[in-house]
Amino acid sequence: MTTPPPTTERRWEIDRALDDLADGETAWAACDRATRRALLLRVHAATAGHAEAWVRAAVAYKRLPDGSPLVGEEWITGPYPVLTSCGALAASLQALEENRSPVDGFTFGEAPGGRVAVRVLPHSVWDQLLLNGFSAEVWMPPGVTRQQVRDGAGLAQLRPAETNGVGVVLGAGNITSIPILDVLYELYANNRVVALKLNPVTDGLLDVFGEVLAPLVDLGAVRILTGGADVGAYLVRHPKVSHVHMTGSAATHDAIVFGPGAEGRARKAAGTPLLGKPVTSELGGVSPTIVLPGDWSEADLRYQAEHVATQKLHNGGYNCVAGQVLVVSSDWAQKDRFLAHVRAALADAPARPAYYPGSDDRVADALASYGGDAERVGGGRVLIRNVDPADPGPALTTEYFGPVLAVVELPGDARTFLDAAVRTANDRLTGTLGANLIAHPRTISTLGSALDEAIAGLRYGTIALNAWTGVGYLTATAGWGAFPGHTLDDVQSGIGVVHNALLLDGPERTVVRGPFRPAPRALLHGQPVMSPRPPWFVSNGTAATTGRLLADFAAAPRWTALPRIFASALRG
The missing domain is CATH 3.40.605.10 (Aldehyde Dehydrogenase; Chain A, domain 1)
Incomplete structure (x- = not known):
């Protein structure tokens, strides 16, 4: 119409x-x-x-x-x-x-595949204090040299x-x-x-x-x-x-570019856009969270379950990069215990209205599509179990844009599971905006360069290890957008990049890393991390106060503001 x-x-x-x-x-x-x-x-x-x-x-x-x-x-x-x-x-x-x-003053490094990496977080002393334990790099495409990065930074x-x-x-x-x-x-x-x-x-x-x-x-x-x-x-x-x-959404993009209804679909199939001008976009998709098996403490299981719930329920689930598919190893001895914690974290998260249009219908569609494998938890939230990774069902191909989390199980130990999870994320899930990985420090150490290669193999615009990809959104100097290479007739999660305050020419992806454990528990395990539970966690009880203080600090960075921020963050 x-x-x-x-x-x-x-x-x-x-x-x-x-x-x-x-x-x-x-x-x-x-x-x-x-x-x-x-x-x-x-x-x-x-x-x-x-x-x-x-x-x-x-x-x-x-x-x-x-x-x-x-x-x-x-x-x-x-x-x-x-x-x-x-x-x-x-x-x-x-x-x-x-x-x-x-980029002068920023640290350059190397990433797999002959890529130049620009370390954008931490950069200032404020980053080191307020986001201690978090880091972010912008990876350029293979073959781009450091001199080309310097010469191209600035764009228009x-x-x-x-x-x-x-x-x-x-x-x-x-x-x-x-x-x-x-x-x-x-x-x-x-x-x-x-x-x-x-x-x-x-x-x-x-x-x-x-x-x-x-x-x-x-x-x-x-x-x-x-x-x-x-x-x-x-x-x-x-x-x-x-x-x-x-x-x-990709559907809205296609209606704009090709027109609505059957005529629009015909134009898309023929590759003849109705809109004869360039279009860039940041669209959603089905974002995975890949949890590598390991030997975790009960506190680790509980904390990372809250992390998964945050990736799903932040802003009610109405985020283009909200986690939608939780990928776990069917051979992980702690799988059932972890999923029980995830279910509890979804149920216990603070209630909020379904403010975004169409949310209730999308939740109802999820329940109808998966029958007995879909369960309501905590009111309007839905947890779907036993999703077949080979089945092109809606959980893997349709962005629910709401409080729906699906679980996919793949066999294998950390290495074989990781390989299978990367293939599933790349080949079975719609969209390329963001992917999350969660791994115990010992697992990271054991995997070594194989983990870096897996990150390089994930075709996503932002990839976060032991952090949420939303941290990439909040990092002004990082790029934000889909993995490069999409076209108008197969737009996936969009075309182009935004944010990118260093004005880098053609960044490929952003890679974020965070602490597996928060302070002070991280210190007890010999990890020099000072960040407590992040204020974006839906389980953070002082998030409103900490958020206000962080915005006030960003308005006027100063040493005297730090004690109140730290005190509020620690109480969270």
């Missing part, structure tokens, strides 16, 4: 916005790097000044209970990453102003006066920092002025976003629009728009 056009009044509004942006492109082209850096710092200050209102608006549309620790999610995935990204982008521009590369800011027209950003409705970060990436990485169309779910953030982006709106480089599919369709097909970037 074709989407009806917007009203005449709405068309005039869109036309005026695009006319403004055509003038704004000239103003943006006239801004040198120092001016653009000053604009970033003003956006940073506006974000800090309106962070409280931002979080209140997010809590309202997600209907989170007053005083719930879950409010911490809105601090950590709303204002916080925008603050850190503004700072990191500003540092990259300053480096270019001073005839340096944005290497030639700031060469602008690239008007871009449309179709904003996400789940994580509230996504629309702002996508706008900044379009402006700074691609030199395009931006029409941001909000997802209707987030219309309550219109005023806050207007304040946060006011420096860029006043320049004429950004306009913010609201509306439904009619506005979006008119906007992306407008002749004054040169590029579209979207966050959402």
Whole structure:
């Protein structure tokens, strides 16, 4: 069914916005790097000044209970990453102003397959203190040299006066920092002025976003629009728009690129897009969590079960990178005990409303598809057992975008299981956005280089070992997006990359590593890790306080703020 056009009044509004942006492109082209850096710092200050209102608006549309620790999610995935990204982008521009590369001062290493790795976390002393035990690398494609990385870092800011027209950003409705970060990436990485169309779910953030982006709106480089599919369709097909970037599902992507319904499917099959302009995207998929067998303590089993529950239930499960398939070894002696802990962690996680449209229907579909193997746990959550890895059923091929977790069992010891799990993740699961691995330190040591080769073999844009891939999202200097190589007619988890505040040219993936155990228990096992249970864990009782303090710190990093952050984090 074709989407009806917007009203005449709405068309005039869109036309005026695009006319403004055509003038704004000239103003943006006239801004040198120092001016653009000053604009970033003003956006940073506006974000800090309106962070409280931002979080209140997010809590309202997600209907989170007053005083719930879950409010911490809105601090950590709303204002916080925008603050850190503004700072990191500003540092990259300053480096270019001073005839340096944005990667100067970052450590380079080697990754399997002849890849150059740029260590982006930890970088500052603040990283070492606040994220002790966590690290992240950006891997470049095989064959790219260190000198090529240095020379290419900066992207469009290497030639700031060469602008690239008007871009449309179709904003996400789940994580509230996504629309702002996508706008900044379009402006700074691609030199395009931006029409941001909000997802209707987030219309309550219109005023806050207007304040946060006011420096860029006043320049004429950004306009913010609201509306439904009619506005979006008119906007992306407008002749004054040169590029579209979207966050959402592959189905929505295909409707935009090829058109809806049977006609759209026919165009997709024929490879003839309806939308004759470039489209980049960050889409979802079926994200795996691969748990390697080992000899774990009861505390390890319980903690990592909370980790798995977090990967699934953070933001209610409405994350493009939410864990959906838990892959375990059928030969692991502790498998049943671990799965019992996972079930308990799902059931015990704080209750929250199903705020995202269609969630209840998707949960019902999961229950209907898997019958007696699907169980309701903790209200609206679903745990599916005995999923056949060879069966192309919905658990492996359809992103549920909700609180549904499926379990796949594969045979073997750590090495043979890992090989089979990598093949399953690559060949059976839809999407390539993120994959998680969990392994005991002794298992990591035993596997040695085989584990690094397995990480290299996983075709995912972000891979996390003993961490959640969401840490990659929160790392401003890391790239975020699908594994490279998708096409419009087989888009999987999308095309292109965002965030990437070092402005690296063509990163392949981000690899995140974290501690297997939190402090202080890690210290008792001889591991020098100071990070307690992370504030993004759904089981963290002080997440709201810690999240607020972290956002406040990102607004103004200072030594005096650290004691309160540490105290709140330890209580969590």
